[in-house]
Amino acid sequence: MSAERPQASAAVRSRPATEDPPALKGLLIALAVFFLASFLVLPLVVVFVEAFRKGAEGYLAALREEDALAAIRLTLTVAAIAVPVNVVFGIAAAWCIAKYEFKGKSFLVSLIDLPFSVSPVVAGLVYVLLFGAHGLLGPTVRSWGWEIVFAVPGIVLATVFVTLPFVARELIPLMEEQGTTDEEAALSLGAGGLKTFLRVTLPNIKWGLLYGVLLCNARAMGEFGAVSVISGHIRGLTNTMPLQVEVLYNEYDAVGAFTIASLLALLALVTLALKALLEWRYADEIAGTHRR
């Protein structure tokens, strides 16, 4: 291979100088595969094996439990609220950050990223401190007849908190890269602001938006720490799917816990597959991909 190339030690080199010796290459691949298999693949496999420990009947029976169905309904409800809220916030934040110049912009960007660096448990805690029985606003809110802590509104709030950066983080670099020329052209041709957004901006960002929605949805459905602190674990009422997994696991109902866990694992696999597909098919239209 390298015979044509002048080499320092021209003797018996049979591979390019930038290629590792086959033994080292084999060793490193083996190490990487072993590390990823034992840390990533085995946990995934064990979820499905444990879920089907009592066969398909056991699996289906665990799925038909009243509390399991209630948990699935609640998780879908929470995601159905949190994801659209995130889309509105993400688009608004990306629009004002990418299309205008103003003071304090980078500070605003760090503020948007803040929820990612706060522990999920702390995210739940701050809402308990705010709206709990002894919280700053707790008594006020209660006098209005609202229940937030240990109720669905608290779960939604905590979920919105932990997922807030997802769509914005994808859209900001994408819209900054695209600039404002397309929108200026549309406006100068007489289109209104809303029409410009719907017909020009939205088509430009749709794949990046979908990418953010995908990640946001996975986190919204799977969030555990923040929701756990604020939900109060009331079976059939305030248990989302991850919380139901915890309750069943602590009651030594392994099949029940792993059955619900298997649904969440499937969600994760579908998310990863769609994410890989988007990255492969629309790499140029998702600016955020290489950052993660």
Add this chain to the structure above:
Amino acid sequence: MRPSRRRSVIPGFGISAGITLTMLGLIVMLPLAALVLRAGAAGPDGVLRLALEPRIFAALKTSFGLSLAAAALNGIFGVIVAWVLVRYSFPGRRLLDAAVDLPFALPTAVAGIALAALHAPNGWIGSLFVPYGIKIAYTPLGIFIALVFVGLPFVVRTVQPVLAEAEQEIEEAAATLGAGRVRTIFTVLLPPLIPAILTGVAMSFARGVGEYGSVIFIAGNIPFVSEIAPLLIVVKLEEHDDAGATAIALTMLAVSFLILLALNALGSWTRRRYGHVR
């Protein structure tokens, strides 16, 4: 806040900035302010006294120590995995690449019970270590395993793009000048990667300190031994000890902030030292 420099012709600054600031204020800033206000009632020395209470101090030590250890291991294996994914082609490489993101996508509670089942004394991995008298699940070692899991993608994903952009000409030059492969790797290839590695390690560490769901099932949660700080927040809340919970949360935020600051400084020092773009 208003757009400066020149008036933009694009409409919608008012409404988009309004939505952004209102939501950030109500959902992020107001609750965090509640935390700081609550701690302010106790005063800084009050918070410090609570944080130095033996059980809380032990939990903080467990969380920070094990997160650092897990982040360090992820630093080493993350570079190996990134190297293998960028430099070698072998069957299954794409699948392996996609699998790296699993800890981001898999809900933490699912990861938690799966890791616990796997490393329990009767689990697939746990049972392999029983003959040697090593217990993984329900010990600090179990916490370490869970933290390695959640932090795994960070280093791989920060190092991968830098490695992909590194120019092979430099390596060739090193080789032509007579450096062996190992020497090339350690003196030419690795130094420019250090900022990216440190960033990844810092992110892995920060994630580990706050991690709750994937840890509590495998931890055993024995006070003074295998109790993590986020769990102790939950315990304190259940005991209606809001002041204690607040003190732990604030200490966690403050210490993580300081460590990240230090790592950032280290990162910019290596950047200056090796003069690399990242």
